[in-house]
Amino acid sequence: MKSPILMGKIWVLLGEKGRLIEDIDTDQIFHNAFLHITELRQMGQYALGNLGGWKDFPGKTGPGDIIIAGRNFGAGSSRQQAVDCFKSLQTGIIIAPSFGAIYFRNAVNSGFPVMKCSKLVDLIASGLLKTGDEIRVNIRTGEGQNLYRKEALFLEPMNEVQYNLWEVGGLFSYAKKMKQD
Amino acid sequence: MGYTIIEKIIRGHTDEEVRTGEIVWMDLDVRSARDFGGPNVVKNFYREFGDTPVSDRSKTFFTFDLCVPACTLQYADNQQVCRDFARGRGIKVFDVDEGIGSHVLIERGLAAAGSTVVGTDSHMNILGAVGCFGQGMGDVDITFAFKTGKTWFQVPESLKVFVRGEPSSGLSAKDLTLSIVKQLGTKKAALKSVEFYGAAVRNLSISGRITLCSMVTEMAGITGFIPEFKDSVASEIKSLSGEEFNHPHADKDAVYSDNITIDIDGLGPQxxxxxxxxxxxxxxxxxxxxxxxxxxxxxxxxxxxxxxxxxxxxxxxxxxxxxxxxxxxxxxxxxxxxxxxxxxxxxxxxxxxxxxxxxxxxxxxxxxxxxxxxxxxxxxxxxxxxxxxxxxxxxxxxxxxxxxxxxxxxxxxxxx
Known part of the structure; x- marks a missing residue:
């Protein structure tokens, strides 16, 4: 059994005005110029490569880091690479108030954790969530904590399908497991 | 309690109970991949399922429409990877000469009203223009669909939009669409199936319907439907695809998350x-x-x-x-x-x-x-x-x- 507890340092995707950037689309996450790439390990270097102020993200982040993003993260195209580039960087989880519908599916199918939190904007405005803080989240229950600021966080728990897919490592593993059962 | 259009279509493709917010496994009538996403699908398929057949080759297609004909070696390679895979399995390829995959599916009668179609194209929901549930997906989803003919789907909420008023004469479907995008933004239709009603949308031709339904993606919606139509649209679709056009209708007591009226009276170019x-x-x-x-x-x-x-x-x-x-x-x-x-x-x-x-x-x-x-x-x-x-x-x-x-x-x- 994988532990549903994830811990990591956070990156808060703030824009010029110090607010969470909303509607980040898949061309800002993984530009269409690189869609010919099919190797996971080559994808990380392009993550957020077209998002103003964040183009140097791949060089700064490390395995297990957690991304905090604005609402409708991953709007736009259906490209799997926009999820896989974060898998390539070994990002731990992405948390946002909401996600683009296809983006969310793609993440679920990849077994990559994405979770919703409706309170992010308030938490950031109150200074309770800043880049560099370390947080812990239980993806099963949605309970979390900012370990640095000793503040509780509440996320929307994963639904059954999403959790099952995460647990087995994605849709393909799930399909094979279904066959065995 | 009645059903909305999306609920009716999903109900026609699953044995499970269809309720808003619930996840069901549903059957897919058509699954396709493009020259973006397609090579990744092939790669996933070989890695996960080896040299095995797809679940139903008559329902599986490649549609090359992005880099056509290939202008770089990488795209040429990627397209050839898909062709080889397709030839080995008897899958039809709509190649670099055919045009936009979703449009080709409509023209070929492969996106029938009430059917379910998926592809590696986030504007696959343009198929709503002909009453079909089209869904854009990433390559993991599509690989799974190639192999099993199924997908999981969370039954979305439905939003009812009534478009009121008369646009100024000669106004195009795009002006109407942009005005709706402006008024719905990316929040009001987010993650929903949108049903559009009202004279201005009822009068749209198939091309106008495509324009409106395509930009449901930019409203952050799942898909859009325009259930009312003129006889000329039905005959146009029939002449295009060879199929009779029977758009699914929502029940009178269907449940919507919200009803929104959009006024387009006197609207000019947008x-x-x-x-x-x-x-x-x-x-x-x-x-x-x-x-x-x-x-x-x-x-x-x-x-x-x-x-x-x-x-x-x-x-x-x-x-x-x-x-x-x-x-x-x-x-x-x-x-x-x-x-x-x-x-x-x-x-x-x-x-x-x-x-x-x-x-x-x-x-x-x-x-x-x-x-x-x-x-x-x-x-x-x-x-x-x-x-x-x-x-x-x-x-x-x-x-x-x-x-x-x-x-x-x-x-x-x-x-x-």
């Missing part, structure tokens, strides 16, 4: 300014915006009717010196019709560049890119920063693009 499709203004309120280029095409506005509307304005006139007008028909069938009706000649003589059918205007690898500082007016559906190059993209109707290219600045057709 334009979405950089860098958001929701940043919509009246052309008249824009001030003088000089342009370097124009683009007419895309899955949103690449139908025969769209190009004909542009040609009506361009015929006998010239694209202003120093302005490039790039035109990409949606499909080979559209191209043929343009050729046969002499419209290609009108467009050519105006100074426009006309390419073979394909996506165009939306990604690197095909026509419609902009350089730093370049201002382009486009009939596409997205104008996010950096998407089509380093320039600025304004989104508008074919008529507005044509008029703007003649004048050299953004203008409505009435300014000609």
């Amino acid at each position: 334009v979405a300014a950089p860098f958001l499709p929701t940043n919509v203004k009246n052309v008249g309120d824009l001030g003088r915006v000089k342009i370097d280029s124009g683009f007419i095409g895309s899955c949103t506005n690449g139908r025969f009717e769209d190009l004909k509307a542009a040609a009506r304005i361009l015929k006998g006139k010239k694209v202003k010196e120093g302005v490039m007008l790039k035109i990409v028909p949606a499909t080979r069938k559209v191209y043929k019709q343009l050729l046969e009706e002499g419209i290609l000649k009108d467009l050519f003589e105006s100074g426009a560049i006309i390419s073979n059918a394909g996506c165009g205007g939306c990604a690197q690898g095909h026509i419609g890119l902009t350089g730093k500082g370049e201002v382009q007016i486009s009939t596409g559906n997205r104008n996010f920063e950096g998407k089509q190059g380093k320039g600025q993209n304004y989104l508008a109707s074919p008529e507005v693009v044509a008029a703007s290219c003649i004048l050299g600045h953004i203008a409505g057709p009435e300014d000609i």
